Amino acid sequence: MNYLKPKKLLKGDLIGIISPASSPDDLTLIESGVKYIEGFGYQTILGKNVGKIRGYLAGTDAERVDDIHQMFGDKKVKAIFCLRGGYGAFRLLDKIDYKVIRNNPKIFVGFSEITALQMAFLQKANLITFAGPMVIPNFSKEVSSYTEENFWRLITSSKKPGNVIFPDKDNLVAITPGVAEGNVIGGNLAVFNSLLGTKYLPDLKNKILLIEDISEPPYKIDRMLNHLRLNKVFKKLKGITLGSFVDCNETDEKKKTLSLDEVFQHYFGDLKIPVVKNFSHIHIKDFVSVPMGIKLKLNANKRTIEFLESGVR
Numbered sequence: 001m002n003y004l005k006p007k008k009l010l011k012g013d014l015i016g017i018i019s020p021a022s023s024p025d026d027l028t029l030i031e032s033g034v035k036y037i038e039g040f041g042y043q044t045i046l047g048k049n050v051g052k053i054r055g056y057l058a059g060t061d062a063e064r065v066d067d068i069h070q071m072f073g074d075k076k077v078k079a080i081f082c083l084r085g086g087y088g089a090f091r092l093l094d095k096i097d098y099k100v101i102r103n104n105p106k107i108f109v110g111f112s113e114i115t116a117l118q119m120a121f122l123q124k125a126n127l128i129t130f131a132g133p134m135v136i137p138n139f140s141k142e143v144s145s146y147t148e149e150n151f152w153r154l155i156t157s158s159k160k161p162g163n164v165i166f167p168d169k170d171n172l173v174a175i176t177p178g179v180a181e182g183n184v185i186g187g188n189l190a191v192f193n194s195l196l197g198t199k200y201l202p203d204l205k206n207k208i209l210l211i212e213d214i215s216e217p218p219y220k221i222d223r224m225l226n227h228l229r230l231n232k233v234f235k236k237l238k239g240i241t242l243g244s245f246v247d248c249n250e251t252d253e254k255k256k257t258l259s260l261d262e263v264f265q266h267y268f269g270d271l272k273i274p275v276v277k278n279f280s281h282i283h284i285k286d287f288v289s290v291p292m293g294i295k296l297k298l299n300a301n302k303r304t305i306e307f308l309e310s311g312v313r
Helices: 029-038 061-073 098-103 112-125 135-139 145-156 189-195 218-230 260-268
Strands: 014-018 043-046 077-082 107-110 129-131 173-176 179-188 208-214 239-246 275-277 290-292 295-299 304-307
Touching: 014 029, 014 061, 029 043, 029 135, 061 077, 061 098, 077 135, 098 112, 107 112, 112 129, 112 179, 112 189, 112 290, 129 145, 173 260, 179 189, 179 239, 179 290, 189 208, 189 218, 218 260, 239 260
Parallel strands: 014 043, 014 077, 077 107, 107 129, 179 208, 208 239, 239 275
Antiparallel strands: 129 290, 173 275, 179 295, 295 304
């Protein structure tokens, strides 16, 4: 599959900011995030519906879809950053005109709930997107130099990134051995899981699955991984990379529980494909941004991950 690569970002380019899921609790943080982005020499424009609130949603479905169409259709906008995740992007998938996205490939950045859009864009518009920092949780506060350098390099350079250099404290841990190459797909486990059985999930055959999550106890992770197993997902893949699973171990000592590692071992320990955990990806201070859809090489024997191509052209 030849996926579409957006053009790399150049200094002075216009970056659109939209809120396709939830709205931030503190709207004043938008200004801080915008100031950070403009400090790098870019211009910004807010979607006309940014800041709207409808329960846990950032406005109605129609308003949020309209901002997506508007930003992709605007020739002056060269990249689109999501304000935050939360809930509700999944409600938009059957309301989006994917021709608009396919005909106007642009850098699109987000994570967590935004996984729903990223997988749909890959499947329905062939567009490579970026699982990377967002305006409110990341750019409105102090960004670690590791996260910052990794992200901006990915969207401003068409050079092949090569081997991922991990933060000093982090190293991959192999669950099963082996080496695999394939296009990377995935994102937030709960969101990815909810796309199974729909036409918005990319073909899983020969892919490398990258999953992460936050604040899901082991029994919920167990249920989601079992759902993947029952759908024979693991039999289709070339390899699996487990990103950050933040606050996913049971902290109540009175509760009977398996550890997260025990859950992982149960589902992945006997697989005949390489599986690694502890990949520094999302919901942590120092994380690796990933262009969803690019080819990468997973070497569980050497505990390395190599990006075999850029996410931009």
